[in-house]
Amino acid sequence: MTAPVLEKPTAPAAAPAPAPAPVVETARPAVSAGRRRFLQGAWAVSLAAALVMGFVGFLFTLSHVQERHYQSTAYKTFRDQLGRAVAPTGSAPDGDPVALIDIPAIGLHQTVVVEGTTGRDLMRGPGHRRDTALPGQAGVAVVFGRGATFGAPFAQLSKLRVGDRIEAVTAQGRYTYTVNVYGDGDHPIVDPARNRLVLVTGDSDWIPGSTVLIGARLDGAAEQNPGGRPATVPYDKALAADKGALATLQLWSLALLGAVVGGLLLARYWRRSAVYLTAAPVVGALLWAVYENAAALLPNLY
Known part of the structure; x- marks a missing residue:
């Protein structure tokens, strides 16, 4: 007479994991045209103030x-x-x-x-x-x-x-x-x-x-x-301004603007830290030239 075969009890099936809750994307509130103009104006004023303070420091x-x-x-x-x-x-x-x-x-x-x-x-x-x-x-x-x-x-x-x-x-x-x-x-x-x-x-x-x-x-x-x-x-003459520096100032200002814009464009495609480190000396030298020519427009005894 053969011994009966005992069946191994099976573990209860695990409960299915709850489905993740759906991610609901909330739309960002649209920036009004008036606020956008305000932010752009504030940025421009801040930049102008920084340039003026830099000139005073120079x-x-x-x-x-x-x-x-x-x-x-x-x-x-x-x-x-x-x-x-x-x-x-x-x-x-x-x-x-x-x-x-x-x-x-x-x-x-x-x-x-x-x-x-x-x-x-x-x-x-x-x-x-x-x-x-x-x-x-x-x-x-x-x-x-x-x-x-x-x-x-x-x-x-x-x-x-x-x-x-x-x-x-x-x-x-x-x-x-x-x-x-x-x-x-x-x-x-x-x-x-x-x-x-x-x-x-x-x-x-x-x-x-x-x-x-x-x-x-x-x-x-x-x-x-x-x-x-x-x-x-x-x-x-005493207290005369070197008005001949105006044309040179404009050229250096355009060169400075070109360097800044070029650096921002390169930063979109290359590593930003490398672009900024490379561009900083160039922008600094151009800014020095801009300030020097702006100073020539002040009275010569100042």
Whole structure:
């Protein structure tokens, strides 16, 4: 007799998993035309404010760095020219170094004076007015300097007092002037001395409306003045704006806009971090050029 075969009990069937709840997509509320215009306007205003604040930052920080860099380079160039006896004694190209000036009373030491008094010339340091004598030569030497931006070499000019000394070095030697008279835009300096120096800057560390003039007489004999200097141009005058920079400003602005748009388009197809890292130096350089040309449109003594 065979043993009965016991059947293995079967486990109860698992209950079917509940079906996932259907995902109901809620439509985003449509942005009204008025709100869209508001957001676009707010974005444009924010961008404009950022550009303006960047320009202010450039004027009062980066412009000083730019001027110091040029001064350092120009000082080495001029000292080399003095050593080789090839420094200019007459007319010189715009922006070239023509003298060194020291005014201890206002903390100015071994400052390079460049040729020309346009806004661009004065971005490099104090500028010699092209139609006047060089310091130390017979006649009146006129030097302009900024009072707020690009190193602000003449910011403390109004603190000079009668008797303060001004030292100048040119290709013809070293000379000393003594401050003896003051003036301004409405009251020009009147001094019968034939050989003298006139320093000119703006009357305010904000946007200047007039000028401050400091007159000093040459101590000792003057050197020969070769003459033959060119006439001034409108941009050489005190408080003049270099309107010729407007066209250049427009070109640099277009280049900046093109770089920004190009970077945004590339970011849609390439890795954004790589595009931004590549574009940042280009945009920064173009923005610097835009700000520099915009600064040339301000009064040259600012």
